[in-house]
Amino acid sequence: MKTNSANQELKKMVGITAADLIKDEMTCGIGTGSTVAFFIEELGRRVQQEGLRITGVPTSFQSKLLCRQYNIPVQDTQDCSRLDIAIDGADEVDPDLNVIKGGGAAQTREKIVAAMADQFIVIVDETKLVPKLNHAFPVPIEIIPAALTFVENKLQRMGGEATLRMGVRKDGPVITDNGQFILDVQFKPDTDLKNIDRELHQTPGIVETGLFFGMVAMTLVGSAAEMKVKTLKK
Numbered sequence: 152m153k154t155n156s157a158n159q160e161l162k163k164m165v166g167i168t169a170a171d172l173i174k175d176e177m178t179c180g181i182g183t184g185s186t187v188a189f190f191i192e193e194l195g196r197r198v199q200q201e202g203l204r205i206t207g208v209p210t211s212f213q214s215k216l217l218c219r220q221y222n223i224p225v226q227d228t229q230d231c232s233r234l235d236i237a238i239d240g241a242d243e244v245d246p247d248l249n250v251i252k253g254g255g256a257a258q259t260r261e262k263i264v265a266a267m268a269d270q271f272i273v274i275v276d277e278t279k280l281v282p283k284l285n286h287a288f289p290v291p292i293e294i295i296p297a298a299l300t301f302v303e304n305k306l307q308r309m310g311g312e313a314t315l316r317m318g319v320r321k322d323g324p325v326i327t328d329n330g331q332f333i334l335d336v337q338f339k340p341d342t343d344l345k346n347i348d349r350e351l352h353q354t355p356g357i358v359e360t361g362l363f364f365g366m367v368a369m370t371l372v373g374s375a376a377e378m379k380v381k382t383l384k385k
């Protein structure tokens with residue numbers, strides 16, 4: 152679902168548009184995923200060809216390696232407390248610009264970086280727009296392995312159906328960049344996800360959820376009908 156070729160064109164379009172928002176001497180949070188990969192490539196081109204001077208703060212090893220490939224100077228999240236801007240993809244975006252993230256298991260660092268940024272901007276193709284979060288994409292929850300059974304039981308009592316995310320070309324569960332597991336959770340359609348998120352944050356063993364409420368300043372959407380980028384603001 153994440154990689155059909157029409158989507159790729161739209162992802163590329165928003166990635167390139169987002170790179171244009173980055174100005175000289177900015178510190179820039181850099182998200183994770185296939186849409187952000189196009190953003191990083193274009194940012195790298197601007198660094199090389201336009202002499203753009205920026206510091207990137209990547210949210211994953213994947214993005215750090217891409218920054219290295221495109222000669223973008225980077226800093227670790229623990230070495231800064233504020234960013235001018237952060238650009239990231241998303242798995243679902245609702246009409247209030249709340250989002251689900253974590254399809255790449257990076258939501259914990261992504262949320263830290265989003266919270267540090269003066270402006271958090273999400274870039275998506277139009278297939279990510281949904282009437283309500285958890286419409287088709289499960290909520291990724293990063294958990295400490297020792298809490299697996301406890302958290303699974305708690306989620307079940309909350310009406311959630313949790314699946315431990317498994318590795319591809321790696322036996323056993325996905326291990327995040329923080330050394331933890333991911334549970335992908337589908338809640339019942341009438342669930343109040345804001346309440347759920349509050350409760351999850353009070354549950355021992357849960358590191359972070361992929362629910363981002365009230366954090367997004369602007370969303371750039373690649374639209375297939377006109378092959379153009381639309382801007383959504385609150």
Ligand code: 5RP
Nearest residue numbers: 184185186240253254255257
């Ligand atoms: C990673 C994420 C990604 O931003 C999200 O999964 C979107 O990915 P893509 O741009 O590949 O569709 O949250 O944890």
